[in-house]
Amino acid sequence: MIVCVCKSVSERQIKACIDAGATSMEDLQIDLGVALCCGKCGPYVQEMVSGASPCCGRLCGGCCQSAQGTAPSEVVVAPALALAA
Numbered sequence: 295m296i297v298c299v300c301k302s303v304s305e306r307q308i309k310a311c312i313d314a315g316a317t318s319m320e321d322l323q324i325d326l327g328v329a330l331c332c333g334k335c336g337p338y339v340q341e342m343v344s345g346a347s348p349c350c351g352r353l354c355g356g357c358c359q360s361a362q363g364t365a366p367s368e369v370v371v372a373p374a375l376a377l378a379a
């Protein structure tokens with residue numbers, strides 16, 4: 295799966311970089327160039343490097359990590375943009 299569209303960086307590449315010793319967002323920015331253009335991949339990359347296991351691309355509380363497969367207790371949804379009329 296492509297995580298950083300701007301730099302065409304995949305989740306596999308990020309995991310490999312972390313496995314090779316990257317420990318911070320800065321390491322991944324230097325090594326792969328992620329989160330340096332639009333920044334939309336930043337939160338996902340940060341979760342990966344922080345040791346969290348992003349599974350669905352949202353802050354889902356680990357829904358797919360659950361042994362019972364229970365639904366997340368809270369789903370964070372980005373607020374809609376308020377457009378001036």
Ligand code: FES
Nearest residue numbers: 298300331333335
């Ligand atoms: S998607 Fe990664 S910087 Fe734009």
